[in-house]
Amino acid sequence: MNPNFLQTPIPYLKGVGPNRADTLKAELGIETYRDLLHLFPNRYLDRTQYYKIAQLQPSGADVQVVGKIIHLKTVEQKRGKRLVATFVDETGQMELVWFRGHKWIRENLKINEPYVVFGRISKYGNTFSMPHPEMELLSEHQQGVKIAMQPIYPSTEKLMAKGITNRVVGKMMQQLFIESKGQFPESLSNSILEELRLISKSEALFNIHFPKNQDLLAKAQFRLKFEELFYVQLQLISKKLLRKQKIKGMPFEAVGEKFTGFFENHLPFQLTKAQKRVIKEIRNDLGSNAQMNRLLQGDVGSGKTIVALMCMLLAIDNGFQACLMAPTEILASQHYTGLKELLGNMDVKMALLTGSTKKSERTLLHNQLENGNLNILVGTHAVLEDKVQFKNLGLAIVDEQHRFGVAQRSKLWHKNEIPPHVLVMTATPIPRTLAMSLYGDLDVSVIDELPPGRKAIKTVHRFDSNRLKVFRFIKDEITKGRQIYVVYPLIQESEALDYKDLMDGYESIIRDFPQPEYQISIVHGKMKPADKDYEMERFVKGETQIMVATTVIEVGVNVPNASVMIIESAERFGLSQLHQLRGRVGRGAEQSFCILMTGHKLSEEAKTRLQTMVRTNDGFEIAEVDLKLRGPGDLMGTQQSGMLNLKIADIVKDNQILKTARYHAIQLLKEDPRLEKEENIPIRKAYSRMMQNKTIWNYIS
Numbered sequence: 218m219n220p221n222f223l224q225t226p227i228p229y230l231k232g233v234g235p236n237r238a239d240t241l242k243a244e245l246g247i248e249t250y251r252d253l254l255h256l257f258p259n260r261y262l263d264r265t266q267y268y269k270i271a272q273l274q275p276s277g278a279d280v281q282v283v284g285k286i287i288h289l290k291t292v293e294q295k296r297g298k299r300l301v302a303t304f305v306d307e308t309g310q311m312e313l314v315w316f317r318g319h320k321w322i323r324e325n326l327k328i329n330e331p332y333v334v335f336g337r338i339s340k341y342g343n344t345f346s347m348p349h350p351e352m353e354l355l356s357e358h359q360q361g362v363k364i365a366m367q368p369i370y371p372s373t374e375k376l377m378a379k380g381i382t383n384r385v386v387g388k389m390m391q392q393l394f395i396e397s398k399g400q401f402p403e404s405l406s407n408s409i410l411e412e413l414r415l416i417s418k419s420e421a422l423f424n425i426h427f428p429k430n431q432d433l434l435a436k437a438q439f440r441l442k443f444e445e446l447f448y449v450q451l452q453l454i455s456k457k458l459l460r461k462q463k464i465k466g467m468p469f470e471a472v473g474e475k476f477t478g479f480f481e482n483h484l485p486f487q488l489t490k491a492q493k494r495v496i497k498e499i500r501n502d503l504g505s506n507a508q509m510n511r512l513l514q515g516d517v518g519s520g521k522t523i524v525a526l527m528c529m530l531l532a533i534d535n536g537f538q539a540c541l542m543a544p545t546e547i548l549a550s551q552h553y554t555g556l557k558e559l560l561g562n563m564d565v566k567m568a569l570l571t572g573s574t575k576k577s578e579r580t581l582l583h584n585q586l587e588n589g590n591l592n593i594l595v596g597t598h599a600v601l602e603d604k605v606q607f608k609n610l611g612l613a614i615v616d617e618q619h620r621f622g623v624a625q626r627s628k629l630w631h632k633n634e635i636p637p638h639v640l641v642m643t644a645t646p647i648p649r650t651l652a653m654s655l656y657g658d659l660d661v662s663v664i665d666e667l668p669p670g671r672k673a674i675k676t677v678h679r680f681d682s683n684r685l686k687v688f689r690f691i692k693d694e695i696t697k698g699r700q701i702y703v704v705y706p707l708i709q710e711s712e713a714l715d716y717k718d719l720m721d722g723y724e725s726i727i728r729d730f731p732q733p734e735y736q737i738s739i740v741h742g743k744m745k746p747a748d749k750d751y752e753m754e755r756f757v758k759g760e761t762q763i764m765v766a767t768t769v770i771e772v773g774v775n776v777p778n779a780s781v782m783i784i785e786s787a788e789r790f791g792l793s794q795l796h797q798l799r800g801r802v803g804r805g806a807e808q809s810f811c812i813l814m815t816g817h818k819l820s821e822e823a824k825t826r827l828q829t830m831v832r833t834n835d836g837f838e839i840a841e842v843d844l845k846l847r848g849p850g851d852l853m854g855t856q857q858s859g860m861l862n863l864k865i866a867d868i869v870k871d872n873q874i875l876k877t878a879r880y881h882a883i884q885l886l887k888e889d890p891r892l893e894k895e896e897n898i899p900i901r902k903a904y905s906r907m908m909q910n911k912t913i914w915n916y917i918s
């Protein structure tokens with residue numbers, strides 16, 4: 218085959234042409250033969266099975282049902298419109314639902330004509346519904362070719378509108394296989410193919426598009442998933458190796474007076490086993506010649522601060538400065554106060570730098586940093602400003618990583634000739650599998666144990682109709698001297714409505730908790746920072762008993778006397794957010810509570826989230842459930858999901874394959890770090906193509 222065959226622009230394929238090519242590019246990013254070849258089916262239809270509506274189960278499986286639409290209506294909702302069709306067969310009725318593309322659907326759907334609908338079944342209340350079903354008139358369906366396992370390709374409304382249906386995509390794929398004679402270059406080494414008994418690339422591609430049978434389909438999927446994950450891991454691991462070789466760190470060899478002095482005389486409690494283990498891991502890194510780039514994960518309250526402090530002392534012992542950055546002023550100053558308290562009378566010079574540090578103080582501080590009189594700088598983003606220069610920054614710690622972008626982190630590197638060691642701390646537990654893929658180039662430490670003697674937070678789910686009882690409970694807690702958070706969701710797309718909810722809620726609380734007996738703070742995103750801080754301060758100082766807020770309090774605020782967290786419209790929060798919010802209480806000696814308020818109408822997924830919160834306080838367990846419910850892309854937000862842009866593998870479901878892939882990538886780089894061996898040439902070729910391009914699949918074959 219011509220080696221450039223797969224680069225051929227897609228309009229050259231028989232049956233495509235410039236119009237279709239434009240649509241394919243816009244909708245699916247397909248520009249070349251290679252792109253088309255790697256458009257993998259989402260699933261395969263078993264078109265031998267038809268279900269009756271009465272037989273349906275809320276299993277989440279895809280099913281095929283024959284029936285008619287008898288009614289079509291638009292439902293206006295707080296969160297946007299949806300189009301709902303009532304679909305019936307002789308055994309019952311269900312709903313078909315569309316959230317987008319209403320106009321097209323309204324114009325094209327036929328009422329009272331038999332359709333075959335296909336899609337995933339979910340259940341709301343007592344009604345089964347099928348969101349965005351695939352639809353085909355029964356008459357057309359019967360004429361179509363019946364393949365036992367029909368591939369279903371990703372599609373969009375635009376593609377459908379332009380007539381690029383699933384059948385058309387299937388035809389293009391056939392044409393591609395005819396032109397290529399089904400021969401594609403191998404992209405794995407023989408030894409990996411043999412060891413894992415993988416089928417060849419050509420066989421795999423054939424069977425992913427035209428499965429001969431279940432068994433071959435499974436083999437094709439396994440091989441392609443393995444390959445995809447293998448290349449992701451290869452990339453991550455080589456990046457890490459490169460960093461370790463190329464970027465020299467500053468070795469912290471000595472364990473000196475500060476570290477030991479603190480450990481022996483100032484440690485207010487025994488470290489947990491997990492804290493000890495993590496400190497050891499970090500010390501190993503710091504003692505080596507390579508620059509550390511480590512992620513420290515530990516649930517809220519697991520005691521990351523003391524670990525950070527001890528690492529900073531180690532830096533000082535070795536003649537370096539350290540800095541600790543937090544995402545907000547409140548957090549930075551809480552850290553500053555907390556660290557001061559821990560250090561007691563120790564001779565460590567520490568300062569706080571935030572946006573509101575006065576100019577005169579700032580100048581002094583800059584000088585002290587430059588001449589080395591300051592040991593530790595605690596601050597916000599202000600630390601990253603170019604004016605802030607260190608004499609010799611050895612360690613930079615970033616708290617609550619998800620608020621800091623990668624770009625900001627890299628700014629730290631330019632504070633010195635040699636980049637400082639970097640420790641990123643996060644309280645958002647990331648399941649191990651995901652960490653392996655996202656942060657495969659970072660080292661990861663985990664504090665998986667809470668300090669002893671914590672009272673587990675009691676979490677309950679209450680319906681809005683029980684609000685009076687909840688208010689009575691709050692009053693009792695306030696009488697005992699406790700403080701309360703009431704949190705409202707704030708989601709960008711429906712901001713106006715959300716503020717209305719918040720203000721309505723605030724007013725009803727003011728009615729039920731009248732001044733002067735009760736004092737109430739309110740904090741939301743539309744307030745000026747100074748006003749926010751003022752309200753927050755009042756709550757922190759105990760001058761107000763109730764804090765009504767949107768999610769701005771999500772990160773890090775520490776008010777040990779707050780013992781109740783009420784989350785309004787809890788069904789609208791994601792699991793990790795719920796968990797973060799709950800972590801705001803349970804910080805003192807008292808029993809704490811988290812009350813999840815919702816209405817009665819809840820989706821199955823919302824129910825699972827609420828049940829999970831009620832069942833467990835374990836952040837890692839919650840993160841696993843979250844990952845299963847939402848998938849990795851959503852979980853990490855778009856900016857980090859680049860590595861997760863997988864075409865066929867699924868990090869959650871294919872966890873076992875991921876481990877295998879990672880193992881083989883590590884082995885390969887151990888045995889042949891530069892991929893020079895004869896038998897690894899296919900890998901080297903595929904890999905270097907991939908490195909020239911952002912998407913992996915574009916360049917594997």
Ligand code: ADP
Nearest residue numbers: 486487488489516517518519520521522523668
């Ligand atoms: P986070 O990991 O959320 O940043 P912190 O470092 O703020 O947690 O610690 C939470 C609380 O637990 C603090 O009050 C801290 O003093 C306390 N703490 C930390 N480690 C221990 C320990 N080993 N034993 C007892 N209390 C601890």
Ligand code: MG
Nearest residue numbers: 521522616773
């Ligand atoms: Mg913390």
